Amino acid sequence: MAHEHAALQHHFDDMDQQLEASTLGMWAFLITEVLFFGGLFAGYLIYRxxxxxxxxxxxxExxxxxxxxxxxVLIGSSLTMVLAVYFAQLGQRMKIVFFLFATLVLGGTFLGIKAVEYSHKIHDGLLPGPGFTFDSPIADQVRIFFSFYFAMTGLHAFHMIIGAGLLSWLMYNxxxxxxxxSYNTPVELVGLYWHFVDIVWIFLFPLLYLIGRN
Amino acid sequence: MSTAVFKPSKSQLADQSDGASNYLNAGFSAKSWLLTVDHKRIAILYLISITLFFFLGGLFAVLIRLELLTPQGDLMQAETYNKMFTMHGIVMIFFFLIPSIPAVLGNFLIPLMIGAKDLAFPRINLLSWYIYSVGGLFTFAAIVFGGVDTGWTFYTPYSSTYSNSNVILVAVGVFITGFSSILTGLNFIVTIHKMRAPGMTWFRLPLFVWAHYATSIIQVLGTPVVTAAIMLIGLERLFGFGIFDPKLGGDPLLFQHLFWFYSHPAVYIMILPGMGVISEVITCFAKKKVFGYSFIAFSSIAIAVLGFLVWGHHMFTSGQSVYTSLVFSILTFLVAVPSAIKVFNWTATLYKGAVSYDAPMLYALGFIGLFTIGGLTGIFLGTLAVDVHVHDTYFVVAHFHYIMVGGAIMAYMAGLHFWWPKITGRLYPEGWARFSALVIFIGFHLTFFPQFIVGYLGMPRRYHVYPEEFQILNVLSTAGATILGVGYLIPLIYFTWSLKSGPKASANPWGAKGLEWEKASSPPSQYNFEKTPVVTEEAYDYEPTIWLK
Amino acid sequence: MSQHIVPMRVYFVIFFSLLILTAVTVWVAFFDLGAVNDAVALGIATTKAMLVILYFMHVRYSSKLTWIFAATGFLFLIILLAFTLSDVLTRDWIPVSAGWGGGAQ
Incomplete structure (x- = not known):
């Protein structure tokens, strides 16, 4: 190695090794996330x-x-995220900050719309629990649908909030x-995380909103 | 990879002044331990924590065995007894067995064995110990506030709707601890992929490392599913979701599927690292190259993968579809194949080896016998028709204790004795160690062998009263448990003694092969090696014994 | 560094493909195609996920190891879904008595 990068941690030999290890670690983490949501998807599949x-x-409803x-909105935020990674690879500081900020705004928009939706549903008495009301002979089964709706979108929204925290930290840095x-690993890793959260929504949208439309 | 210049950070440079410095004398403040990112110190933190949980779980076992001394419920009521076996299970499984070998020995040894300065993510490693501790505190709080009575399996709808005990607190504890296990596995996988020293190819890795790689696969793939299941129980209790409540159309079996998708492979989280330890110990004390290296290596991976295809054998009598049960029963037999390959290869390694019987070897030999009994009775239980007869009897209890105590804890003891000189730089008293190995072996059999018989005769598990004709076998079991308890206390005493008063250990007291013995001092220096080692030979390259020359 | 820089044009092409696929899946959902509805919805969702994984997450330009890691999660998810579903789908093939208090009186 000609020089040692300031961001190189002591137990790695060089920056390539550090990058490869970090990326692999993120992928391993995403595997656990696939199966974490997978438990809920399995439940959804059974009751569906x-x-x-x-x-x-x-x-x-x-x-x-x-x-x-x-x-x-979420697909748009994935685009801005990947552009942030792109400009990080080119090392253009202000553009990194700009696209991270755009991602954060789009993520916030998503959460805002989600909050409006939640308040409508709760107002309509569709939150499972003692207050659940639904006028149908199979109301108990509809309640299970809403259990999954709230569990899955809630867990997804929780991941978005974590993501928003990570984006703010990245913006500051x-x-x-x-x-x-020469060093943009954190941007890339948060990017992987953000795209994964997007993928979860790509499946949640048809499974929750589109079935039985016809 | 290049043998890069050794690059400690500024704060670490200060500790380097002492010539004979090692990881233990690199700092003495509480901060230097509690904020350490050194994998060796984190291993010690884990060692202390899991030892505490081991004796806590053991305390519950003592109370269970005392109650079962007589057929009547004269020590505690049914509710109390339910809490005892639940907390024994939860503490022993989630807070002792699952972290035991990986988080202590694996954490300490994997970087040393592959020639790395640390794990890939040292700070995440420390974080996972803190997560484990927080999870442990929640569970401990639940115990203090009156315990939990659902059984360690948290079966619904009892846990989600009916139980009045501290289910939420324990669920949060287990939920949190799951992340610690995931992070440890993730760290090992990346470390083994990316941190190997020059020349340390996959097929030169010690089998201990292969076993931990397989374990890590399970931790990463399985744990999140049980985490999701436990989260659903919490939501159901807090908000009345009804997913597992048959009254509302829910399906309690869904919980069992999600639970066992993790918890069956979790058995292999407990036993695979033990198998790794045994491979190291057997080769060292037979002074012989391991028989069938690649078979043992791949059988670890095979066990990890096949372990995910058999979970339904815990649900044969639950109302699961008969057809699904048939498939699960057949697949269960497949797991026997890689397990048997390991046993055959270990015994073949002993053949014509220069075998010596030091304490680690005694534990390892004990492991092989006990694991074989545990594994073979597992085949009985995996057989659909036989399981219907012995399901939820003491036969099952005996079976999994042969695997978890006879297998995993024997291996943990073997490993702890084997690497104690490396970890602490001190020798333990060999005579006492051999004596306690013998006491544990005898105590173990006396405790659990009668349970096979009493279970086969029909005594169900999880009851605090039983018919009088079962008393003699239960008395034997309680007597055995007493011996077993003494067997575990002796090492606690002499290990503690050896920390101060044991003779100093040389770098390689056993004459063993492997980077941790040949290239690192006892105890290892703060960054493990003076310079990155270069590996030029296969693992276990022992000189052929005299008979083979 | 060994990073592969993907031209910005690729990202925009993927972005618009994802938007178009979203529109298609919403549009199709309003036709009654029976079981085909589910297949189309899941097929489009999987296609979208693949586009994100391959291009936004750079798997297409990554090492074999990354491919294996990305595939493993989904493979084991399929194992979980398949076995669990096999139980639910075949549970009632053999009629069982109505159980406590119901059947044999």
Missing amino acids: TKFPEAFDLGSH LDIKFGAINTA AWQGKYDS
């Missing part, structure tokens, strides 16, 4: 199979406009000029 009518009914707009073409 058992109670198809109730799931159609429940799905009808959701507002497809909110779901579709949020999908577009990027502003300080910590990332350039």
